[in-house]
Amino acid sequence: MTAGYRYVHDTPALARRHPSRLGLLWSRRTAYLVGAVCIVLCTFALLPIVFAALASIKSPAEAAATPPTYFPQGINLSSYQRLWNFQLGLPRYLMNSLGTAFLSIAMALGVTIPAGYALARYRLPRKEVLFIFLLLGLIIPYQALLTPIFLMFSQLKLTNTLLGLAIIHTHIQLPFSLYVMRNSFEAVPRELDEAAVIDGATSWQVLVRIFLPAVRPAIITVALFAFVTSWNEFLGALVMMNSGASFTFPLVLAANRATTSLGGTDWGVLQAGVTISIVPCVAFYLLLQRYYIAGLTSGAVK
Amino acid sequence: MYSSRRSALVGLAYLAPALVFVGLFTAYPFVQMLWVSLNNWSLIEPPRFVGLENFTRAVGDRQFWVSLGYTLRYALIITPILMVGGYAMALLTATNTPLRRLTRGVVFVPVVIGLGSSSLLWYWLYSPHYGLLNKLLQDLGLIDQPILWLGVDADTSTWAIVLSVVWKVLGFGVILFVAAIQAIPSEINEAAMVDGASAWQRIWRVTLPLTMPTVLLVTLISVIGSLLAFDQFFLMTAGQPRNLTATAVFYVYLNSFPYLKLGYGAALSVILSAIVLSFTIGQVILQRRTRA
Numbered sequence: 001m002t003a004g005y006r007y008v009h010d011t012p013a014l015a016r017r018h019p020s021r022l023g024l025l026w027s028r029r030t031a032y033l034v035g036a037v038c039i040v041l042c043t044f045a046l047l048p049i050v051f052a053a054l055a056s057i058k059s060p061a062e063a064a065a066t067p068p069t070y071f072p073q074g075i076n077l078s079s080y081q082r083l084w085n086f087q088l089g090l091p092r093y094l095m096n097s098l099g100t101a102f103l104s105i106a107m108a109l110g111v112t113i114p115a116g117y118a119l120a121r122y123r124l125p126r127k128e129v130l131f132i133f134l135l136l137g138l139i140i141p142y143q144a145l146l147t148p149i150f151l152m153f154s155q156l157k158l159t160n161t162l163l164g165l166a167i168i169h170t171h172i173q174l175p176f177s178l179y180v181m182r183n184s185f186e187a188v189p190r191e192l193d194e195a196a197v198i199d200g201a202t203s204w205q206v207l208v209r210i211f212l213p214a215v216r217p218a219i220i221t222v223a224l225f226a227f228v229t230s231w232n233e234f235l236g237a238l239v240m241m242n243s244g245a246s247f248t249f250p251l252v253l254a255a256n257r258a259t260t261s262l263g264g265t266d267w268g269v270l271q272a273g274v275t276i277s278i279v280p281c282v283a284f285y286l287l288l289q290r291y292y293i294a295g296l297t298s299g300a301v302k
Numbered sequence: 303m304y305s306s307r308r309s310a311l312v313g314l315a316y317l318a319p320a321l322v323f324v325g326l327f328t329a330y331p332f333v334q335m336l337w338v339s340l341n342n343w344s345l346i347e348p349p350r351f352v353g354l355e356n357f358t359r360a361v362g363d364r365q366f367w368v369s370l371g372y373t374l375r376y377a378l379i380i381t382p383i384l385m386v387g388g389y390a391m392a393l394l395t396a397t398n399t400p401l402r403r404l405t406r407g408v409v410f411v412p413v414v415i416g417l418g419s420s421s422l423l424w425y426w427l428y429s430p431h432y433g434l435l436n437k438l439l440q441d442l443g444l445i446d447q448p449i450l451w452l453g454v455d456a457d458t459s460t461w462a463i464v465l466s467v468v469w470k471v472l473g474f475g476v477i478l479f480v481a482a483i484q485a486i487p488s489e490i491n492e493a494a495m496v497d498g499a500s501a502w503q504r505i506w507r508v509t510l511p512l513t514m515p516t517v518l519l520v521t522l523i524s525v526i527g528s529l530l531a532f533d534q535f536f537l538m539t540a541g542q543p544r545n546l547t548a549t550a551v552f553y554v555y556l557n558s559f560p561y562l563k564l565g566y567g568a569a570l571s572v573i574l575s576a577i578v579l580s581f582t583i584g585q586v587i588l589q590r591r592t593r594a
Contacts, residue, residue: 041409045412048427051434064432067440114318117316118314125310139579141578148338154345174324207316270426
């Protein structure tokens with residue numbers, strides 16, 4: 001602190017820029033201004049979600065009122081009830097979505113954990129070429145591959161199956177997951193696994209006993225992103241799941257745009273669906289914020 | 303263990319699931335896409351080889367050009383907004399005071415929800431008679447009649463969708479920018495301060511150049527994401543009016559799936575992939591140059 005002050009006195013330019021009392025006033029004003037902007041930004045980010053949640057608890061008459069009301073007159077859960085009974089029933093669709101998400105997590109981890117181990121610790125022939133091949137998904141957008149994948153899956157009878165959709169979701173997340181996993185394996189100190197090898201551990205034992213605990217954050221990150229991607233993904237599901245029984249939740253949401261007898265929208269049901277779809281995403285974000293940020297910065301920066 | 307030839311085989315065995323997965327579900331479909339694009343292919347009839355006919359047809363297909371042009375325009379509108387807005391917000395919140403930390407965290411909330419969910423949420427907010435946006439603007443006395451935000455006028459629809467997507471993804475860039483800004487050694491900023499650089503000069507001469515790789519990366523992610531946009535258009539305008547807001551992926555989807563012109567859809571996919579790839583390559587070259 002004192003050293004800093006000495007600098008200020010030595011440097012005329014800085015001294016000019018901070019005339020004591022005026023400067024303090026100015027910096028306090030900027031602080032208030034920044035605070036105000038922050039509050040506006042938070043409001044802008046949260047308000048639509050809050051209004052959607054509020055709209056989902058309006059009574060049917062209020063949800064269909066025009067002009068609309070900002071706040072519900074009371075708590076009425078009938079929109080959720082109607083959503084619960086939508087076509088084959090909400091549980092069916094939620095199970096489809098959750099089943100797909102868990103298969104995606106399992107596949108993403110099953111593929112990237114051993115791959116991260118191999119890339120970080122084994123001397124492989126043409127390793128760089130292999131790595132670029134594995135990141136092929138970065139170069140070819142999956143949206144473009146949906147046509148051939150659809151053809152392949154209709155031959156393999158994988159359309160309208162959770163496994164088929166989970167494969168697509170794993171494919172979307174694979175380059176990111178692989179990157180995170182390899183970096184995490186590489187960051188484990190070599191002494192740890194070398195010591196285990198000297199003690200006679202097999203490569204499998206080294207992976208399970210040494211690496212799995214050490215790369216736990218990467219496992220959580222990969223699982224988290226696999227879940228969120230799968231839970232939210234729309235286009236792949238739209239293409240692959242064309243029978244109502246196999247719909248995932250985002251498809252049900254889209255179908256909710258036109259559900260009243262006149263082909264109009266039941267706005268209460270639509271916002272109830274939006275609210276339910278948001279809940280797990282926000283819950284995981286609040287619980288695992290650290291992994292979100294770490295995943296994004298480590299997966300994206302290189 | 304880590305050097306013998308046997309260990310290379312063990313390593314390949316660990317890599318095998320990933321290699322098989324990418325081979326089956328990325329490389330094979332990619333080759334298949336190239337092959338299908340040279341055929342007339344629907345699920346009903348057997349495929350017929352037609353050479354480059356699908357590609358010449360694409361050149362003369364007016365709707366394809368409309369979709370491609372529209373998608374480029376969308377990318378050109380939204381990317382600068384995301385970059386400038388995101389960077390400004392990152393500069394504002396990069397220091398770790400509780401309020402700024404909170405703001406960063408809160409602005410990221412829309413990023414974690416699904417694009418489908420956010421599109422349907424905004425679809426409701428934009429609804430002419432049931433939505434809150436027109437209600438708010440009328441209560442504030444800014445408009446007399448409800449505005450038809452989506453699906454009637456192409457420009458209005460585009461700006462409405464842009465606003466909803468900015469809301470949805472702005473926080474993504476902010477997180478990466480803040481990480482990059484915080485990684486700048488504080489000595490550099492202190493040295494610039496000692497030399498009498500104003501806050502503005504420090505941003506232009508120190509912060510921005512040192513975070514350039516991240517800026518380029520986020521630009522690339524935003525451009526590619528916009529070029530491949532689908533959900534928000536499918537759900538909010540369904541391509542209306544007159545397919546003027548049908549993006550490139552939307553048009554590929556229409557040809558491949560409802561119309562089942564799989565060969566033509568694949569040809570369009572090949573063209574779209576080539577465009578996206580050219581942006582990636584351009585970006586990589588630019589990135590190399592800024593690093594050197």
